[in-house]
Amino acid sequence: MDFSDSPEVAEFRADLRAWLAEHLAEHADGVSYDSAEGVEATHRWHRALAAAGYVAVSLDPRYGGRGLSDLYEAVINEELAAAAAPPPPPIGHIAHAVADFASDDLKGRVLPGLLGCTESWCQGFSEPGAGSDLAGLSTTAAATDGGFVVNGQKIWTSWAMWADRCLLLCRTEPDQPRHRGLSMLVVDMDTPGITRREITLANGSREFAEVFFDDVRVPAANLVGERGQGWKIAQHMLTYERGPADMGWTGRLGNVLAAAQEAVRSGRLPADDVLRRRLAAVAVDAQVLSWHVARSLVDRESADPGSSGSIDKLLTTRVEQELYHVVDDLLGAAVVVGDQRPFSEYLWSRAQSIYGGTQQIQRQIVAQRLLGLPRG
């Protein structure tokens, strides 16, 4: 049992800290998804990280990675959170899907832009009729001469408004059972027939979009893996989507907690005994969450990552939603009158139990796959 860094990880961490100390201010200014300038600043930040060798480090060096374990991806997420830097580009899962399944030709065409962050990507999975029930999606890609013709609609597609390419999960085999009828395509977002429509979230965030596909032609060479392999690739991606990023998210929750503790310590926010105890209780939960995330990261090779990921997400949901309850109760009326950032952050905490598989679905996965309870 050892929760501390190995010498190699400690050195990597120290190098990254030094790099952040020197370059963070220069590269991270103005990063957001709220405006064209903010998005451009975000892309600059991602390119700076890539140039310094901190993007997709777990990918094989043949493809531009550094061949390091997921732990190093986690360290990057953790250190960026600790420095209150913007997050790294969320592309590890896309990079692994392409690197592990695509043809050499496709890899050669798309991986340099993906890893160098000179091209930005989105992931077209959810649909209006297929959220929790993702395998029931209905966007089709009909095989034609030399390729596919895509028709359908995607929703909740993060960063689609600015993406150059989309990794699209779609139905190519309508005669097959639903999980086996899916395939994964790389779609250039400037292809004729693609329409994007921004979705403004309740908290004002402009990260999401709907994407409409009307007779969009995609060359056969842009098929990732084989026809019918889409679900398998999507499951493979899930194993890379959460673990390391959880570490960063946990760290960012830790920053929110630390700021609240500092405000109480300094007397800037008055807190009676009840609020102090609630703050201490949620600090306990946040600490246990960070230990748990570290454990699942190190454990994941031996465990079923999809299912233990559900446990991690449920635990994160508990902690995050309670944390914002306590923070908002500390702030009192300032949440509802005045600067609306605290209320926006609170609203976003309500999304934690919805995105990436709702709380109900995650519990069902835990109950049926881990506890072995029978399907209803």
Next chain:
Amino acid sequence: MQIGLDPEQRAFARASGALAADLAAGWDRGRGPHDVGSPEPSEKDWARIADAGWPALRLREENGGLGAGTVDVAVLVEQLGRHAVAAPVLGTLVAAEQLQTLGAPAATLEAIAAGELRVAPLLDARLLDFAPSADGALAWDSAGATVAFAPDGSAHALGEPLPAADVTRAVRRPTSPVPAAALELRPPTDDDRDRLHAFVLTLLVADLLGTMSAALDAAVEHARSRTQFGRPIGSFQAVQQLAAEDLVSVEATRSAVYHSAWAVDALPAAEALRAARVAKAFASRAGVAVCEDVVQLFGGIGMTWESPVHVWLRRAQTDRTSFGDEHTHQAVLADLDLAPGA
């Protein structure tokens, strides 16, 4: 980073689990509160416990012990909780570690390690910490113990078991001093005291983990076999959602045990104690909440003496209270984190 049990620790968990299950099978819950088996082990069972090296586990080799790390001790204690073992192993481990920290003579510790001297720790009347003296103290998990030592080295005989929620462990009062058995002890350094405290809290978290995970496993088994409306009740979403959150609590508690047990031997004492307080606060809440859910999942049968469900809830509530519940530790943590200038 290497988080999880190594092959030797897994083997030790299996071996300890097998003996714990066997000891538990020999204990009779009876038909009601007046009929419940004593948690005092038979001579034969205590000999098996001593042969397994459990009382010696944490004592250093120069004291006749095995010098095991806290992770190994936690592995054993999880199994004690898992099988709700009605024998004072935890009390012995806690008393032995306290005496070792206070510099008790090697001969005394060797006798404890061999199972020849049966000791229990003295806690204050609120069960919050080790008692400063025998006055008003309680000998905790003390079934079959012949003596308890106060920090000044005075030895005390113990009275009859007091009425108690936990039917698997006994609490007794010190009665009269036994001057002939008194020891020369020394006050611990702050670091030694903190590390001892962290060790004890970690063991209670491990016992809670074993208790809550055994209870949840039983509830899941029940939900798979009990049918209503022509279907297993475990197929109902309301049952699944409850059980799933309980597994989240169990796994989070396991992470807390791993960290807190590692910290006792690896981090500076004050940090180890802080981690242990966090773990104890979390596990006290989670352990009782899971056991309460398990009562709910069993339905009426879970409210009867015929079912083992109440034994887990009794044990969890006792673990929760012993050495401070979530309120106790969160109050300390609030002071550490929120006091001006902290």
